[in-house]
Amino acid sequence: MDHQPYIPGLSPADPGPLSRFIPALEEGVISHWLPHHTQAGNWLLDPFGFAPRLTLEAARAGYRVLVTVNNPIARFLLEMSANPPLESDFKAALAELETAKKGDERLGAHLQSLYLTTCEKCGKEIQAQSFLWRKGEESPYARVYTCPHCEDSGERVVTQNDIDRAKKIAATDGLHRSRAFERVVTLKDEDRIYAEEAIEHYLPRPLYFLTTVINRLDGLNLSPERKRALHAMILVACDAGNTLWGYPSERLRPKQLTIPNQFREHNLWTMLERGLSLWTETGSSVVMEAWPRKIPESGGVCVYEGRLKELAHEVKKEIPIAAVIGSVPRPNQAFWTLSALWAGWLWGREAVEPYKVALRRRRYDWAWNATALHATFSHLFELLPLGTPFFGLLPEPEPSFLTSALTAANAAGFDLKSIALRTEHDPVQIVWARGEHLKRETNEPNVDDARVAIYAHLMERGEPVSYLHAHAAALIALTESHALKQKDQEFDQALRAIQSVIQRALTEDERFVHYSTGESVDTGLWGLATVTLSPSASLRINFTKGLYQDGRDSSVALKELPQNDIIESLSDRVEVAIVTFLQKNPDSIYLEIEDDLYPRFPGLLTPSKAMIYAVLDSYAGKDKSAWKLRAEDVASARRNELNTINALIEAVGKRLKYSTRKDEKNLLWEEAGKTQYVFYVLASALVGRAILETPFPPEQTIIVIPGGRAALASYKAQRDPALAARMKQYRMVKYRLLRTLLEVPFLARETFEEQITSDPLEKSKAQMIMF
Numbered sequence: 155m156d157h158q159p160y161i162p163g164l165s166p167a168d169p170g171p172l173s174r175f176i177p178a179l180e181e182g183v184i185s186h187w188l189p190h191h192t193q194a195g196n197w198l199l200d201p202f203g204f205a206p207r208l209t210l211e212a213a214r215a216g217y218r219v220l221v222t223v224n225n226p227i228a229r230f231l232l233e234m235s236a237n238p239p240l241e242s243d244f245k246a247a248l249a250e251l252e253t254a255k256k257g258d259e260r261l262g263a264h265l266q267s268l269y270l271t272t273c274e275k276c277g278k279e280i281q282a283q284s285f286l287w288r289k290g291e292e293s294p295y296a297r298v299y300t301c302p303h304c305e306d307s308g309e310r311v312v313t314q315n316d317i318d319r320a321k322k323i324a325a326t327d328g329l330h331r332s333r334a335f336e337r338v339v340t341l342k343d344e345d346r347i348y349a350e351e352a353i354e355h356y357l358p359r360p361l362y363f364l365t366t367v368i369n370r371l372d373g374l375n376l377s378p379e380r381k382r383a384l385h386a387m388i389l390v391a392c393d394a395g396n397t398l399w400g401y402p403s404e405r406l407r408p409k410q411l412t413i414p415n416q417f418r419e420h421n422l423w424t425m426l427e428r429g430l431s432l433w434t435e436t437g438s439s440v441v442m443e444a445w446p447r448k449i450p451e452s453g454g455v456c457v458y459e460g461r462l463k464e465l466a467h468e469v470k471k472e473i474p475i476a477a478v479i480g481s482v483p484r485p486n487q488a489f490w491t492l493s494a495l496w497a498g499w500l501w502g503r504e505a506v507e508p509y510k511v512a513l514r515r516r517r518y519d520w521a522w523n524a525t526a527l528h529a530t531f532s533h534l535f536e537l538l539p540l541g542t543p544f545f546g547l548l549p550e551p552e553p554s555f556l557t558s559a560l561t562a563a564n565a566a567g568f569d570l571k572s573i574a575l576r577t578e579h580d581p582v583q584i585v586w587a588r589g590e591h592l593k594r595e596t597n598e599p600n601v602d603d604a605r606v607a608i609y610a611h612l613m614e615r616g617e618p619v620s621y622l623h624a625h626a627a628a629l630i631a632l633t634e635s636h637a638l639k640q641k642d643q644e645f646d647q648a649l650r651a652i653q654s655v656i657q658r659a660l661t662e663d664e665r666f667v668h669y670s671t672g673e674s675v676d677t678g679l680w681g682l683a684t685v686t687l688s689p690s691a692s693l694r695i696n697f698t699k700g701l702y703q704d705g706r707d708s709s710v711a712l713k714e715l716p717q718n719d720i721i722e723s724l725s726d727r728v729e730v731a732i733v734t735f736l737q738k739n740p741d742s743i744y745l746e747i748e749d750d751l752y753p754r755f756p757g758l759l760t761p762s763k764a765m766i767y768a769v770l771d772s773y774a775g776k777d778k779s780a781w782k783l784r785a786e787d788v789a790s791a792r793r794n795e796l797n798t799i800n801a802l803i804e805a806v807g808k809r810l811k812y813s814t815r816k817d818e819k820n821l822l823w824e825e826a827g828k829t830q831y832v833f834y835v836l837a838s839a840l841v842g843r844a845i846l847e848t849p850f851p852p853e854q855t856i857i858v859i860p861g862g863r864a865a866l867a868s869y870k871a872q873r874d875p876a877l878a879a880r881m882k883q884y885r886m887v888k889y890r891l892l893r894t895l896l897e898v899p900f901l902a903r904e905t906f907e908e909q910i911t912s913d914p915l916e917k918s919k920a921q922m923i924m925f
């Protein structure tokens with residue numbers, strides 16, 4: 155398999171509405187991929203309809219995108235992002251709501267009064283930004299505000315008034331609660347209980363707020379555009395109003411409807427207003443039509459509200475699909491259940507009907523996910539011509555999600571072409587192609603195949619990897635040997651078998667080391683026992699023997715590996731590549747650096763942003779958005795400084811009565827022809843390489859690096875426990891220490907040992923970032 159480089163993109167400036175449920179994707183990725191695979195104007199299919207920005211980016215790049223959307227909320231998000239109402243419509247709609255009458259009062263004033271609280275400092279009545287609750291209690295324990303009068307701000311203990319206000323609203327809760335579920339299902343509906351359960355995730359005050367606003371919806375005299383704008387703002391309030399806002403550790407992306415032990419109750423009036431800014435910050439509008447109306451060749455979105463199954467036959471007849479794109483969905487009980495609820499609140503029971511199953515289902519596991527994905531892939535297989543590419547993004551990747559997606563696609567006849575994986579925090583980029591129409595042989599998953607693949611990846615990487623990376627390497631091998639799922643096997647069986655094979659490959663082999671504080675296989679990092687320590691190729695070959703326990707020759711499987719003696723770590727290679735690039739291309743922006751780097755480290759080797767920034771921060775400075783090597787890090791300056799440092803070492807040695815000799819890479823302090831100390835001077839942070847190269851014993855060796863590299867060296871040690879262990883055996887000093895030593899009036903051999911450990915690398919750890 156020829157893995158593609160990771161396509162870099164930009165994180166969107168604003169996350170947009172309902173962002174904690176919508177996949178977090180980078181912008182610019184799909185518009186980069188598409189032109190390499192099909193011409194603008196062609197038809198694309200997004201069978202998941204769950205990532206509005208992805209769909210719109212493809213449409214804006216000049217493609218016609220057919221999207222199937224089953225979830226009414228996802229459909230609304232897509233429609234709103236394609237054609238947001240004008241800001242003036244949002245404002246007018248909100249003003250209309252605010253000035254509507256509620257008894258003698260204005261509705262806006264009434265709703266805001268629900269959140270009144272007394273400023274602790276100046277005693278004035280003000281709006282709370284939020285109240286803080288403990289699960290199961292009848293009143294909040296704290297309030298959060300910023301007083302507009304005296305600027306007192308922060309979290310304060312609740313007053314009796316706050317408690318009374320919450321209890322007063324709770325007293326009439328039954329009525330509002332039944333109103334709320336009757337908009338979703340009828341009293342007689344067998345799904346009523348599920349709707350009631352879902353509504354349990356709303357406290358009385360937000361529920362009162364939302365039902366009051368929603369009951370007014372039909373009575374307001376609004377144009378269709380303004381009504382749409384109001385719906386959009388209410389949707390944001392619907393999400394802000396549930397109890398899935400953990401405090402203080404916000405559960406950023408909830409998947410399950412579970413109430414956190416402490417949570418935040420937002421002021422929903424301010425959330426309505428916030429909705430206004432969230433929705434109006436979307437890009438240029440895009441032509442959007444409902445199936446079967448056609449869209450122009452210049453691009454746009456055609457929406458089919460329903461399942462791919464119902465559409466597949468017609469699409470095959472009428473529309474030639476050139477490529478499939480989509481963010482592969484993972485189970486999200488919270489979003490799916492709430493979507494059914496919100497659809498009912500906003501548009502009534504008929505809108506929920508086709509989606510009502512989401513209310514009923516409680517448990518979604520990975521086997522369920524694989525079965526559902528398999529159904530989609532199977533419909534796609536039927537309607538796509540042979541070889542049609544499918545660019546899939548897998549957000550929030552975790553091992554089981556990856557297994558589920560690869561198994562489902564493979565079982566439906568899609569061939570895996572490429573996987574590019576950066577970290578477990580970035581979407582995985584997967585390319586499939588619609589395969590041949592033939593009965594495939596399937597094999598049992600083989601522990602040896604998984605073992606060889608993980609071994610090869612670790613050798614290629616030259617440093618420990620996350621479990622996700624090891625898992626992905628093994629999955630690719632199992633895909634290639636057609637061993638993901640047997641004929642007639644259920645997905646839960648197949649998924650369990652794969653999991654067990656990969657975990658056995660890792661845990662039943664002494665060549666793999668687990669760096670982890672936990673017991674579980676999928677935590678921490680996995681590395682190779684000792685092989686990267688060894689500079690000898692022959693040792694490495696011995697080490698690869700017996701990878702296949704059935705006696706097969708593993709050197710055949712490993713022939714792709716680098717054949718030099720020393721396996722350099724990925725972080726060392728990335729450091730060299732970035733510095734080389736910046737030498738040749740000063741004033742490059744970050745994306746240009748990624749563009750150069752990722753093709754050099756494709757597939758599972760994709761370096762993380764943190765790694766790239768660690769190198770940049772060490773070597774370069776940023777002027778506006780352009781990166782440039784620091785004056786002292788330009789090659790010629792570094793060479794001069796190396797000469798100076800060499801002279802310094804010689805001078806210090808002289809004062810300590812050692813003679814200095816230079817060999818190929820080291821400076822040796824000798825006495826009576828015997829080596830006492832060895833200095834290995836680096837201009838870089840390639841400490842791993844230095845340790846592999848220097849033939850002298852660690853207790854004699856001192857590695858000298860520029861102070862500007864200390865943070866980078868510490869970063870590497872932090873992310874690579876094997877390197878950290880090796881570094882611990884050596885003394886490492888910064889250039890500046892040698893300068894200081896030369897100034898010391900009394901320099902003696904007795905105190906030298908102590909002096910060289912007085913300025914450790916860890917001092918620069920303050921600015922560390924992980925991954």
Ligand SMILES: [Zn+2]
Pocket residue numbers: 273274275276277278301302303304305306
């Ligand atoms: Zn105040």
